[in-house]
Amino acid sequence: MSIEFIYPEFEVIRNENRCIACRVCERQCANEVHSYDGEHKTMKCDESKCVNCQRCVSFCPSRALKIIKSDCTMRENANWSNDTMKEIYKQANSGGVLLSSMGNPAPLPVYWDKILINASQVTNPSIDPLREPMETRVYLGKKPQKVSRTEDGKLDCKLPPQLELSMPVMFSAMSYGSISYNAHKSLALAAGRLGILYNTGEGGLHEDFYCYGKNTIVQVASGRFGVHEDYLETGAAIEIKMGQGAKPGIGGHLPGEKIVGAVSRTRMIPEGSDAISPAPHHDIYSIEDLRQLVFSLKEATQYVKPVIVKVAAVHNIAAIASGIARSGADIIAIDGFRGGTGAAPTRIRDNVGIPIELALASVDQRLRDEGIRNNVSLVVGGSIRSAADVVKAIALGADACYMATAALLALGCHLCRTCQSGKCNWGIATQRPELVKRLNPETGSERLTNLMTAWNHEIKELMGGMGINSIEALRGNRLMLRGIGLTEKELEILGISHAGE
Amino acid sequence: MQVINAANLDYEAVNKALREADRECTIECCHGQRFIAAGMSDKNVTINGIPGNALGAYLNNAHITVKANAQDAVGDTMNEGKILIHGSIGDAAGYAMRGGKIYVQGNAGYRAGIHMKAYKEKIPVMIIGGCAGSFLGEYQAGGIIIVLGLDKDGKRIVGNFPCTGMHGGKMFLRGNCEEIRFPKQVTVRCAGPRDLTEIHEYLSEYCDNFGYSLDELLSAPFTVITPDSKNPYKQMYVAN
Amino acid sequence: MLVSLQLDEKEFVAGTVMKINAEMPGAHVFSSGKNMGAFKAVGFPEDVGVFYKLEKYEGYSWTAHGRYPTNTPGWWGGAHPFTLLDYSVVHNGEISSYDANRRFIEMFGYKCTLQTDTEVITYIMDYLLRVQGLTLGEAASVIAAPFWSTIAAKTDLEDQKKHTYLRTMFPSLLVTGPFSIVLGFNGGLMALNDRLKLRSMVVGEKDDKVFIASEEAAIRTMEPNAENIWSPGGGEPVIVKVKEGVF
Numbered sequence: 001m002s003i004e005f006i007y008p009e010f011e012v013i014r015n016e017n018r019c020i021a022c023r024v025c026e027r028q029c030a031n032e033v034h035s036y037d038g039e040h041k042t043m044k045c046d047e048s049k050c051v052n053c054q055r056c057v058s059f060c061p062s063r064a065l066k067i068i069k070s071d072c073t074m075r076e077n078a079n080w081s082n083d084t085m086k087e088i089y090k091q092a093n094s095g096g097v098l099l100s101s102m103g104n105p106a107p108l109p110v111y112w113d114k115i116l117i118n119a120s121q122v123t124n125p126s127i128d129p130l131r132e133p134m135e136t137r138v139y140l141g142k143k144p145q146k147v148s149r150t151e152d153g154k155l156d157c158k159l160p161p162q163l164e165l166s167m168p169v170m171f172s173a174m175s176y177g178s179i180s181y182n183a184h185k186s187l188a189l190a191a192g193r194l195g196i197l198y199n200t201g202e203g204g205l206h207e208d209f210y211c212y213g214k215n216t217i218v219q220v221a222s223g224r225f226g227v228h229e230d231y232l233e234t235g236a237a238i239e240i241k242m243g244q245g246a247k248p249g250i251g252g253h254l255p256g257e258k259i260v261g262a263v264s265r266t267r268m269i270p271e272g273s274d275a276i277s278p279a280p281h282h283d284i285y286s287i288e289d290l291r292q293l294v295f296s297l298k299e300a301t302q303y304v305k306p307v308i309v310k311v312a313a314v315h316n317i318a319a320i321a322s323g324i325a326r327s328g329a330d331i332i333a334i335d336g337f338r339g340g341t342g343a344a345p346t347r348i349r350d351n352v353g354i355p356i357e358l359a360l361a362s363v364d365q366r367l368r369d370e371g372i373r374n375n376v377s378l379v380v381g382g383s384i385r386s387a388a389d390v391v392k393a394i395a396l397g398a399d400a401c402y403m404a405t406a407a408l409l410a411l412g413c414h415l416c417r418t419c420q421s422g423k424c425n426w427g428i429a430t431q432r433p434e435l436v437k438r439l440n441p442e443t444g445s446e447r448l449t450n451l452m453t454a455w456n457h458e459i460k461e462l463m464g465g466m467g468i469n470s471i472e473a474l475r476g477n478r479l480m481l482r483g484i485g486l487t488e489k490e491l492e493i494l495g496i497s498h499a500g501e
Numbered sequence: 502m503q504v505i506n507a508a509n510l511d512y513e514a515v516n517k518a519l520r521e522a523d524r525e526c527t528i529e530c531c532h533g534q535r536f537i538a539a540g541m542s543d544k545n546v547t548i549n550g551i552p553g554n555a556l557g558a559y560l561n562n563a564h565i566t567v568k569a570n571a572q573d574a575v576g577d578t579m580n581e582g583k584i585l586i587h588g589s590i591g592d593a594a595g596y597a598m599r600g601g602k603i604y605v606q607g608n609a610g611y612r613a614g615i616h617m618k619a620y621k622e623k624i625p626v627m628i629i630g631g632c633a634g635s636f637l638g639e640y641q642a643g644g645i646i647i648v649l650g651l652d653k654d655g656k657r658i659v660g661n662f663p664c665t666g667m668h669g670g671k672m673f674l675r676g677n678c679e680e681i682r683f684p685k686q687v688t689v690r691c692a693g694p695r696d697l698t699e700i701h702e703y704l705s706e707y708c709d710n711f712g713y714s715l716d717e718l719l720s721a722p723f724t725v726i727t728p729d730s731k732n733p734y735k736q737m738y739v740a741n
Numbered sequence: 742m743l744v745s746l747q748l749d750e751k752e753f754v755a756g757t758v759m760k761i762n763a764e765m766p767g768a769h770v771f772s773s774g775k776n777m778g779a780f781k782a783v784g785f786p787e788d789v790g791v792f793y794k795l796e797k798y799e800g801y802s803w804t805a806h807g808r809y810p811t812n813t814p815g816w817w818g819g820a821h822p823f824t825l826l827d828y829s830v831v832h833n834g835e836i837s838s839y840d841a842n843r844r845f846i847e848m849f850g851y852k853c854t855l856q857t858d859t860e861v862i863t864y865i866m867d868y869l870l871r872v873q874g875l876t877l878g879e880a881a882s883v884i885a886a887p888f889w890s891t892i893a894a895k896t897d898l899e900d901q902k903k904h905t906y907l908r909t910m911f912p913s914l915l916v917t918g919p920f921s922i923v924l925g926f927n928g929g930l931m932a933l934n935d936r937l938k939l940r941s942m943v944v945g946e947k948d949d950k951v952f953i954a955s956e957e958a959a960i961r962t963m964e965p966n967a968e969n970i971w972s973p974g975g976g977e978p979v980i981v982k983v984k985e986g987v988f
Contacts, residue, residue, distance in 0.1 A: 087741060096739030220578075223616060224597030228580040229540045229561040256732040268599050268620040269642050273669050273731040278640055282615050283555075283574045283593050285919040285939035286834050288809045292535065296558040296577065299516055300540030322814075346741045370814050420740060533958025551958050570970060572956050573941050591957075591972065592941055610972050611938045634974060635938065660974060661891055682894060 004093050006086055007072045008047040012056075018064035019043055025056035025065060030423040030435055053416040055425035087346070098346035101419035101429075103246060103338040103383055103405060106350050110338070111357035111490070112389045116499055118480040119465040127469050129460035135470040136167040136459055140237075140377040140399055141306045142330045160330060161306045163237055166195030167456045168394055168471055171448075172335075172381045172402030173219050173241065173310070175201030177254050177263040177275065178342035178419070179408075180436040183428045184209060186411055186444030191215040193445065194452050199402075200226075202241055202252060202277060204266040210234050217308065220297065222251055223277035225267040229300065237331070238297050239308040240290075242281070245339030245382040248312030248353045252277035253343065258422050258431045291327040298328070306330035313337060313359030313382060314352075318366035325367055325376045333402060334359050336382025340405040342429055343420035356382040357396065361494045364397025364476060373397075387458030396494065397476040410451045411444045507531045512553065519546065528552075533572070538563050542582070554591070557584050560601060573610070576603045579625070585710055589631065598625040598644065602703070605629050606711050609648075611660070612636045617670055619643025628707050635660030641728075642669040647700060649675045649718065657681065667728045673700055678724040686733045692723035751826055751871060756850060758825060763852040769818060774827040776927055781820040801983045802930050804923050806831035819855065822925065823863040829925035830866065832859040833955060834940045837918030845913035859922075865914050866924055877924075877931050881978035882907050884916040885936045923953055929982035938975030945970045951981045 012033060021043055026034040031049040034056060036042075050067065057065045076082050087098055120126040127134065141162035148156045171191060176184050178201065185208075191198040192215045199217040204226015209216070218235030220227050232238055243249065254275040264271040284290050294307050309324045310333035311317070317334065324332050336356025341349065360380045367373040380393050381402030390401050409415070412426035419429035427439030459471075468474050482499040483491050491498055503523045507515050508530040515534045519526065524543055531537070531550030538546060542561035548568065555574045557565050562581040570588035574596060582601045589607030597616045600623045608631035615636065617625050625644040633648045637659045650658035658674050664687045673692060674681070683689050697719065708715045758770045772779040778798070782789040786807055790796075806821035822829035836842070836858035843853045843861050849872065851864040862884070869880040886908045895901040908915070919939030924931045932953045934942050945952045945960040945967035952960040952967055960967050973979050 090739050090741060094739040097737055098741035099738040100741045224578045224599075225618075227559070227578050227597065228599060229542070229559050232540065232559065253734060255735065265620060268618045268623070270620065270669060270731070273642060274734065276616075276640055276642070276666065276668065276734075278616065278666075282612055282639070283577055283596055288833070291809075292554055292574070295512075296536045296539055296555045299512065299536040300559045345738075418740070420738075532961065533956055551961060553956065553958060570957055572958065589970070589972075591943075592938065610941075611975070634972070661888075682890075 006089055007070060008050065009070055010047060010050045010052045010067050011070050012045045012047050012050055013066045013068055014043060015064045018062045020062050022061060024059050024061060028055045028059045028425060030425050051416040051418040053425050054414040099343055099420050100346040100349055100417060101343055102340045102415060102417045104350050109355065111355055112392055114484050114486055115392050116482050116484055117391060117462055120467040124467045126467050127464040129464040133469060134460040134464060136456055138165050138168045138400055138471055139163065140165065140331050142376060143374045161304055163197065163306055165197065165400060167452065167459065168400040169390055169452060169455065170196050170400060170402055171198035171407050172404040173199040173201040174404055175203030176206055176266055177203040177258055179428055180430055180439065181206060181262065182436050182439040182441045182444065183411060185441035186439065186448060187407065188212040188215065189441060189445035190448035193449050197236060199239060205231055205234065206262055206266050221277050222281045223275060225275060232297065232301050235305065237306045237308055239310050239333065240293060241310045243312035244341060245312045245335030245337050245353055246341035247344040247348045248314050249279060250348055251279040260431050263431055287323040287327055294328040308333050310335060313354045313356050315354060317359045318362040321363040322366055322370060325372045329376060331377045331379060333379040333381065334363060338383035339381055356380050358493050360393060360396050360398055365495055387455040387462065390455065391459055391462045392481060394471060394474045395477050395480045399475060407448055410447045411439060502527055504529055507534060512536050519544065538565055595627045600625050603627045604707050604710055607631045609633045612639055614638045614641060614646040616640040616642060617644035617646065619670060626703050628703060630711065632656050633659045635662050636665060637663040638667055638672050640666040644670045645700060647673040664726055668731055668733050669728060672726040674724045675721050676724065677722055683726060686730060687726050687728050689724060689726050692725040696725045697723060755825060755867065759850060759852045762854045772824050774824060777824065777827045777829060777925065779822050779824045779829060781817050783815050783817045802925055804829060804831050804925055819857055821859055823860045825863050825867050827927040828863060828867050830859055830863040830922055832862060832920055832922045834920035835918055836916055836920060838916050841913055842916060862916065862922060877980050878978055879907060881933050883911045883914050885933055885976035886915050887936060887976055921955060929980065932979040934973060934975045936976035943970060943972055944979055953979065
């Protein structure tokens, strides 16, 4: 071909004996991989367009298709991998900044997988969660320093605003625009059914979803898209997005082709205009300014809802969290470097930030050392993949977890990591009407509800095994955790002992 | 007209009094209280003294008149209504403003009109009577920013780096702006009659508010700046 | 004695301060000027004033700084100003260039012992003003150097040459990140914002007094009838010197 040619990453394998040329694959693929050859009455394919989203495989009625990773390889070595070389070619071809989607795929340590959970044996009893009460409800928000009494000596039971969750998991921020109307609706419906919250992300809230307000966290990011009084009034809580784990230190950028119809109206920018979120909030250049934004939101909503400040997990996270805890925020959300995204520069996604496990451990400890852990609740995200991750996070010190990639998987996402193209065949990361309608919000919400219900059962099973019947008794209970194959330093930061100790 | 004496009140108390006050009211002895009228919609309030940062944040159709200078972040994320300042304002005024008007008699600090937006007929307007600081209209995505440069005493009408990242809306600067350096992604040209018709209504209202002569304002040429592309960064990325 | 040791007096004092701060656990020298005092405490400003009997002092310039501890609990030693000899610095903001600046300035005998970015600015100013002999305006052009594009667009070629020289000469002393500082020196004050002006600063006057604050409301608390209120641009130093012979 030419110097610009890069061999396709995937190959489409079609079993010609099974293929009935029904053209379902052709209709299902927005990337236009499949086409029909009328003359020979057979299907053809252009593999260079394939992103391996598995849509055609899932829908092929005769099971004639599979997608495999191409084994065409360059002469790799331990320093220059295929991917590294291809990235060089892409940049030499285009002069562009490499853009990727979803979380950091690099083989960096996943500490969740190096932490083991305890169980009771003999000296204290385990509890059977199926037949005994087992509580996973949590309240997120600031707890007052001191009990106060009314003049007649009764307890003054007024608390700062709290968020009630039936289980310690919430759907984290994904904006309307980066994901579809039907995806947002699925999340909103499921959050309502589950008694948890979902998060609008930074693109505002479609008018149809205002009715789900009590299960909605409305986000205020640097672009301030869709932020106005009604929006702030509608949410159960307001989240100030300072950063995101997948791309700490940079802003967001939703390309103009996704700013269509209702997305444009909701964000209040003209159709086709890029939606650019600056890297910083240009009214926050210091911790005092953060306090100013926190209190401007509280003033505007008359102190009835908690304010969350979301930051990416970065080197100095303990000090940053300490600053936020003093800024008037009710909840701190920390997003680790494996968190997903609709689009991020590859170099940022793969090289900036730190793992959420280490960030959580050091923040929780710092806030305790300073005696201000009760001033705020801690929510952590950045690749919470299972109930076991949730339990480990709570035991390390989190009040609750944010999860999103797992929620997308429940909706049909196959992690093909090309959200930035806007051609999501599963109707999630797209604004094309013919693709969006592939995701049925009823089905979607049901699958999300199933997933969370299953997780909640698993959380209870794990808690019961430890002899714990209330999630409060697990929070910060690091003795329930042991490390495996970790260095002294890692154990020290995580504040846990090694297995066998 | 109801009068709120803000002396020795903190911002929570001032806003509480304001919420409970009549539609027409005055705040006296204002002294640095932040967030005044945040999110409010049904007020017509005049402020004597100096209001603190984030005056009229998320403003929702209330009208605010300030008889002195105002500080930073005036009209942050304002949605509707009007803020009239008989003085100068600090930095980051009208940040992410979605609608309504901010009319300033004096100067503006850095980053005025940053990330202003617009949707269809809902167009925010900011007019600065004097000069504006650096980064005017940074990331501007919609709306109209006008700087008049009155009484500028030989100073430049805007500081450095105006219109960086501008990808929507329009900016008007009174004068020929030969000494101003604009970024590559915008078009700078002399405003024609059609451009001026577009802002005539706002300028005329501004002159009424501050007692200027519209003819005199229009006697100088205006420069208009518009972005070349709604997608200024499209070419910067390659899918990976 | 200093002469016999061939030591400059200021050099000697600065060196001793650094030695005590770096090598004597629990001991810190917070004030080492001849014509300058620093008062630090945790508490409300009015109480601090009473505690130190400030009414008994006279001075031609005063700086006060209520610290909002950015990322750490409040500690009296961390309160501003940070001082060395007759220089004092108060500062709002957080410096993103801190360790680049620190590791450079520590080559010249300074020791940053307080883990705070304000301290390093104090030593940079001492180094540039006292050791290198720069003027206040030149020092401002080093730490808040204009962008290269701004330098390139200068029509005053002499000025352009000066800025190019200073930026090339002291690249490791460019301070980035949001800051507004007030430097006190023998004879006056200098106020300076970072070059992007990420912190606010307002200046006002009344008769023979100049007021510098981060909000106009603060100036009007001191002097309700302050005049000529203005905001300096980023990197544009405001230098106020008292009349010659007054101090």
